[in-house]
Amino acid sequence: MSPNPPRYNVLGVGVSALTLVAARDRIVGVRGQLRHGYVCLGTAHGLTEARTDPALRKIYNASWLTTPDGMPLVWLGPRGVERVYGPDLMLAVCDAGRASGLTHYFFGGAPGVAAELKQKLCERFPGLAVVGTFTPPFRSLDESELAALRAEVARARPDVMWIGISSPKQEKFMAAHGPALDAGVLIGVGAAFDFHSGRVRQAPRWIQRSGFEWLFRLCTEPRRLAPRYLKTNPLFVLRVFAQVSGLKKYPID
Secondary structure, three states: OOOOOOEEEEOOEEEEOOOHHHHHHHHHOOOOOOOOEEEEEEOHHHHHHHHOOHHHHHHHHOOOEEEEOOHHHHHOOOOOOOOOOHHHHHHHHHHHHHHHOOEEEEEEOOOOHHHHHHHHHHHHOOOOEEEEEEOOOOOOOOHHHHHHHHHHHHHHOOOEEEEEOOOOHHHHHHHHHHHHOOOOEEEEOOOHHHHHHOOOOOOOHHHHHHOOHHHHHHHHOHHHHHHHHHHHHHHHHHHHHHHHHOOOOOOOO
């Protein structure tokens, strides 16, 4: 596998300079390997949280890849960078991985979501190999639950373990538990579970490209997402302005 792509600095987080195809091919290429690392999907919300949480910032910077999931991160990147959006990445990897027998495991979602996701994706991509699903409780797993998860993953040995438990919980889960799980790569894709299972409506493609997908999601889930977007988005804009203008430096730790 080729060396990891270069990273560019956004608020002290090294974001991988990637395209969707390049990210897809790297992930499909882990077929048959174990503990290759974890993939974070970089967003304005996540990077804003990382500014006040050094441990989270370290997790982003220690990842195998931290992709430009949000359009603002694409705009801040060098020429050629494209959006590597979690839901799109999941579909691309599921589709392309069939040729090599790539295996998948779905961890996350509300009760029933992971099973629905498996059903929908297997219908969409005939021959897709899903070797397990796990719905975690809305709290940290205790030691007995972690042991059971490790045993199940060791039995299944998935090439890709998709994690959908929202950010920053999923990033912290991958960093803490990934080294003990017999999986090829862990990828935190958050809302992709709800989108592809049909539980939550996804923004039209033109809104996704505009950079205003956050506003669409805010309108569909205002109670849950208002505290996130109305606080973090203005902070992100102010900090990026300070970085781009040279008023403040945010070194990568």
